[in-house]
Amino acid sequence: MSRPVLDNRAARRLFLHRHLLGDAPKGPGKGEDLLRLITSLGFVQVDSVSTVERAHHMILFARRPAYRPKALHRLIEKDRALFEHWTHDASIIPTEFYRYWHLPFDRSRERLTERWRNWQGEAYRDELDKVRDHVEKYGPVRSSDLLQDEDRGQSGGWWNWHPSKAALEFLWRTGELVIAKRQGFQKFYDLPERAYPVAHAEPKPTEAEAVDWFCNAALDRLGFATSGEIAAFWATVSPAEAKDWAARTVAEGRAEEVLVECVDGSKRRSIARPGVVAEAAALPDPPGRLRILSPFDPALRDRNRAERLFGFHYRIEIFVPAAKRKYGYYVFPILEGDRLIGRIDMKADRPASVLNVTRLWLEPGTRPAKARISKLRSELDRMARLVDCTRVAFADDWLR
Numbered sequence: 001m002s003r004p005v006l007d008n009r010a011a012r013r014l015f016l017h018r019h020l021l022g023d024a025p026k027g028p029g030k031g032e033d034l035l036r037l038i039t040s041l042g043f044v045q046v047d048s049v050s051t052v053e054r055a056h057h058m059i060l061f062a063r064r065p066a067y068r069p070k071a072l073h074r075l076i077e078k079d080r081a082l083f084e085h086w087t088h089d090a091s092i093i094p095t096e097f098y099r100y101w102h103l104p105f106d107r108s109r110e111r112l113t114e115r116w117r118n119w120q121g122e123a124y125r126d127e128l129d130k131v132r133d134h135v136e137k138y139g140p141v142r143s144s145d146l147l148q149d150e151d152r153g154q155s156g157g158w159w160n161w162h163p164s165k166a167a168l169e170f171l172w173r174t175g176e177l178v179i180a181k182r183q184g185f186q187k188f189y190d191l192p193e194r195a196y197p198v199a200h201a202e203p204k205p206t207e208a209e210a211v212d213w214f215c216n217a218a219l220d221r222l223g224f225a226t227s228g229e230i231a232a233f234w235a236t237v238s239p240a241e242a243k244d245w246a247a248r249t250v251a252e253g254r255a256e257e258v259l260v261e262c263v264d265g266s267k268r269r270s271i272a273r274p275g276v277v278a279e280a281a282a283l284p285d286p287p288g289r290l291r292i293l294s295p296f297d298p299a300l301r302d303r304n305r306a307e308r309l310f311g312f313h314y315r316i317e318i319f320v321p322a323a324k325r326k327y328g329y330y331v332f333p334i335l336e337g338d339r340l341i342g343r344i345d346m347k348a349d350r351p352a353s354v355l356n357v358t359r360l361w362l363e364p365g366t367r368p369a370k371a372r373i374s375k376l377r378s379e380l381d382r383m384a385r386l387v388d389c390t391r392v393a394f395a396d397d398w399l400r
Contacts, residue, residue, distance in 0.1 A: 003269070006224060008261040010280040012309055012338045018223040019299040020063045021335065022286045029060065029067030030074075035081050035094065037063060042221050042233070043091040045296045046084065048185055049318070051330050051347045052355070053387050056092055058294035058332075065382050077181045080196055084179040084187075085172075088235035088301070097217075098199035103210035104236045105175030112173060116166065127167035132176060140180045140188040140195075143168050211237050215245040223280075224260055224272040229302065246271050263311040286338050290375040292383060293333045300333060312340035312363070327361060334376070341366045346380075348387040355384040355392045360399055368399060 006014070016022040020040055027033045037060065038044055047055035053069075060067045072092070075081045082092050085101055086108070093101070117125070135141050146164035168189050171177040180190035192200040205213070218233035219225055225233075231242035249255040249271070256274050259267040273279075293300060295316050300306050307313050314333055317325040328345040335341070342362040348355050357380065362368060380392045 003257045003259050004277045005259045005261060005267065006272070006277055006280060008263055008265075008309070009338065010277070010283075011224065011260050013283050013285060014223045014276065014280040015309060016286050016299065016338060017283050018221055019297075021291070021299060022283065024287045024289065025063050025065050025291065027064050027066065029064030030071035034060065034064065034067065034071050035075055038075075038082065038092065039094045039096070040221075041298055042217060043087050043093045045087070045298075045301070046090045046092060047294075047296050049330055052332070052383065053348070055294040055296040057386070058292075059297050061383075061386050062291045062293055062297065062335075068386070080199075083196060083199070086235075088232065095196060095199050098196060099202040099205060100210050100213050102175065102204045103207060103214070104234075105173075107236070109174040112170060116170060125167075127163045128171065131164055131167040132171060135177060135189060135191060140190040141168075142186050142188055144186075211241050211245065215242055215249075219249075219255065219271065219273070224258060224270045224276060226268070226270050229270075229305065232302065262308040264308075268308065288337045288375075290341075290372070290379050291335045292344060292379055293335055295330065295332065297333070299335075306340070310340045314340075314343070328358070331361075336372070336375070339363075339366075341372075344376075346383075348384075348389055350388065353388070353390045355380065355387065355389040357392060357394045357398050359395065359397070373399070 013022065020037060027037075029037075041059075044056045044059050049055070052058070053061070056072070057067070057069050060072065072082075076084070076092065081095050083095050083098060084090065084092055086104060087093070131146065134146065143162075143165040146162075146168070168177065172179065172187075172189060175192065177189040178192045178195050179187045180195045181188045214234050214237050215230050218230045222229060222233065227243040227246040228239055230246065231237050231239045237245070246255070250257060253274065255271045256276075258270055258272045258276060260270050261267050295314070300314060303314055312333070316330065317327060318329055322329075327343060331343040331345045333340055333343050340363070342360060344360050345358040346355060347358070360368075360376070366372075377392070384390070384392050
């Protein structure tokens with residue numbers, strides 16, 4: 001049986017539209033508009049690195065230039081329309097999905113109980129009831145609030161958590177606590193029935209219902225995917241579960257097998273909703289506007305897929321010794337239309353109110369034409385406003 005072929009340009013176009021990078025970036029970037037955006041993406045990854053701005057803010061800004069961080073804080077801490085938990089990493093997730101998170105809660109409990117016993121010993125388990133009772137009695141708490149005197153000054157690194165910190169994280173990962181708010185990047189934990197009473201009271205789906213939901217939601221957001229990519233999207237269902245789901249969904253006619261053309265001309269067998277080839281052909285080309293993306297942007301999270309689709313090889317070099325880095329500590333990919341055209345090294349100096357641009361690398365075959373550099377400068381001006389900088393400063397040899 002011949003399979004429909006999704007050519008590379010159409011695949012890139014569909015992929016960018018599904019990741020909300022296929023249309024002109026516009027909209028108020030707050031309230032219902034921001035919530036719809038995050039719901040469409042599925043989640044937004046949280047990351048602590050802030051050379052310019054934290055990953056979740058840059059992801060939202062790339063799609064809504066009017067976005068400012070306080071709009072996200074309101075949705076999380078006041079409206080309770082979003083909650084923070086784990087996908088492949090710590091993420092901000094729509095509260096309407098909360099009921100399905102009982103599956104990762106339960107699976108985390110099974111997995112972490114043994115793993116953390118080997119890592120932390122039994123000390124953190126002795127703290128679980130005490131920490132839970134403390135939160136119930138006193139309300140939202142930080143890990144530092146629970147430190148014993150002998151633990152003062154102890155490193156906060158994950159490898160050296162004090163027992164009450166490990167207990168807090170275990171209770172959060174298993175759904176017995178939630179992150180009610182953050183101050184700076186410090187987490188305050190509370191009871192789910194107090195912070196999210198409506199979502200917490202919703203009926204728990206069966207395991208089969210939750211697996212079906214996670215797989216369907218992943219495919220709809222990716223546009224096309226292998227079963228492995230479906231499993232990796234939320235990092236909740238197993239590859240075997242995703243493979244069984246994909247076979248069953250194709251057999252039921254809710255998806256079809258397609259061949260997705262990679263940038264090198266090879267074809268990768270995937271599944272997609274019926275009619276996806278016609279849908280991709282009808283989509284408008286992404287706008288030529290230039291956007292600077294977070295290294296953790298959903299469109300780039302799967303580095304291998306980005307390389308197959310766009311021919312763009314990207315790795316974060318934070319943990320690479322400075323002398324061995326090819327580019328820099330934390331460089332940002334650049335999207336223009338349906339192409340990833342380069343990367344840029346920059347850092348916000350907030351005390352001086354300056355966004356410093358150190359260097360630009362363009363991909364082979366991409367010229368530093370005046371119009372392209374003008375678009376880049378406009379995007380950098382917008383980026384500077386996001387991080388409350390009044391000007392952009394360029395190193396003498398930034399354009400090489």
